[in-house]
Amino acid sequence: MAYDSNNVFAMILRGDIPCDKVYEDEFALSFKDINAQAPVHVLVIPKGEYVSMADFSVNASAEEMTGFFRAVGETARELGLEDDGYRLIANTGANAHQEVPHLHFHILAGRKLGPMLSR
Numbered sequence: 001m002a003y004d005s006n007n008v009f010a011m012i013l014r015g016d017i018p019c020d021k022v023y024e025d026e027f028a029l030s031f032k033d034i035n036a037q038a039p040v041h042v043l044v045i046p047k048g049e050y051v052s053m054a055d056f057s058v059n060a061s062a063e064e065m066t067g068f069f070r071a072v073g074e075t076a077r078e079l080g081l082e083d084d085g086y087r088l089i090a091n092t093g094a095n096a097h098q099e100v101p102h103l104h105f106h107i108l109a110g111r112k113l114g115p116m117l118s119r
């Protein structure tokens with residue numbers, strides 16, 4: 001699947017539309033999900049143009065991968081989530097209901113989250 005540079009997260013990265021920023025570095029941007037599913041619901045996206053984990057895991061450089069995964073952990077750390085815990089979700093493709101075709105990790109926290117899958 002080719003990268004669509006008009007997807008909503010590409011627009012956020014370009015500053016074309018606003019976001020509620022939580023963390024940013026050279027490799028990644030973290031911001032609050034517009035439709036929070038938990039008291040804490042933050043998205044972490046790489047700055048590079050990767051459709052999904054399938055794309056990123058093959059085509060990203062080692063530096064981009066390291067930078068991105070450090071940013072996921074750093075975002076959770078700065079949000080103070082390490083003591084009580086948090087859940088990471090990266091929906092990939094149709095069966096997982098990936099809506100936005102730019103790789104993103106959801107960080108969910110702030111309450112006991114229940115079973116991993118609702119059904």
Ligand code: 5GP
Nearest residue numbers: 008019031032033034035091097098099100
């Ligand atoms: P997916 O289903 O692709 O894993 O998750 C996409 C997520 O992006 C959803 O949780 C949705 O609420 C969030 N989202 C979609 N559009 C926007 C937006 O314009 N701003 C923000 N902050 N989140 C968005």
